[in-house]
Amino acid sequence: MEAKESGEKPKLQLFVKASDDGESIGNCPFSHRLFMILMHKGAPFTLTTVDMKRAPDMLRALAPGTQPPFIVYNDEVKSDINKIEEFLEELFCPPSYPSMTPKHKDTNTAGNDVFHKFSAYIKNQLSSQDSHVENNFLRSLVRLDKYLKTPLPYEEKMNPQLKVSSRKFLDGDQLTLADCNLLPKLHIIKTVCKHYRNFEIPGELMGMRRYLDNATQLKEFQYTCPNDEEIRLSYRSVVRPMKQ
The missing domain is CATH 1.20.1050.10 (Glutathione S-transferase Yfyf (Class Pi); Chain A, domain 2)
Incomplete structure (x- = not known):
């Protein structure tokens, strides 16, 4: 499944684990976390759910040794959740996008x-x-x-x-x-x-x-x-x- 969140062609892709049906969003709090961040920021991106029962070949080609969730930005794969969060906060920052860093x-x-x-x-x-x-x-x-x-x-x-x-x-x-x-x-x-x-x-x-x-x-x-x-x-x- 792919869902485009903006009219412009995004540079960023978010890959998350698919559900048991192979298409909808699977149960993964880390995937949910990144998806929420991008949605709240209103950032341009595409979402791709990865059917883990059929994924090995695709993952080997795109992101060897990587499991969802991960992002691809300008053909670079990023898979560390905390670092992805920091990256998104720096990339999609004010004044165009809201800051999401806690103040306390x-x-x-x-x-x-x-x-x-x-x-x-x-x-x-x-x-x-x-x-x-x-x-x-x-x-x-x-x-x-x-x-x-x-x-x-x-x-x-x-x-x-x-x-x-x-x-x-x-x-x-x-x-x-x-x-x-x-x-x-x-x-x-x-x-x-x-x-x-x-x-x-x-x-x-x-x-x-x-x-x-x-x-x-x-x-x-x-x-x-x-x-x-x-x-x-x-x-x-x-x-x-x-x-x-």
Whole structure:
């Protein structure tokens, strides 16, 4: 599948893993992350989904030893996700494109352990460890929720009496690189936990609920998400069935 995001011929191509059907977007938070960045910036690019069941020859010719996601810019292949992110921020910069670099240092590390704790929880094969890994996972969600509810310096400056933040995203009311890293992972967490563990983000975590609600209203998020069935399918082989 190829999707052109601008009327002009782009120099940049984004290659992402295809879903099980071989055409639509597959479940890959790194692919989702880069796709969101390019969508938000309004940058000219083409998107190509790579069917990994048929891809070896194509990948050997285009990008030997490389797995999606990666980009090709002026025939140069770039595959390191963090370096690609930095490259896109430098290439598509103000005044023509929005800067997405967070203004607050702690934004870059907020929620950085959530996906790791989720993976331990959802992939745990020992029933005796269920309580331990679930509690660790919950604590990581609580820490993220606390960050989202804590006013940032600019909010406190505007309102010294403010006790709970009402900002839309991690760093403020504008989407940043940190959101594009975290939101795809939270979407996977929400989808997988609900289906395989009948677990939903606790209602008292109002900061997280606000954050996710704001994200789902963004076209950059909606358009770049893999479908829920694709996410569930990708985890089916690693989740221990729950006892009925």
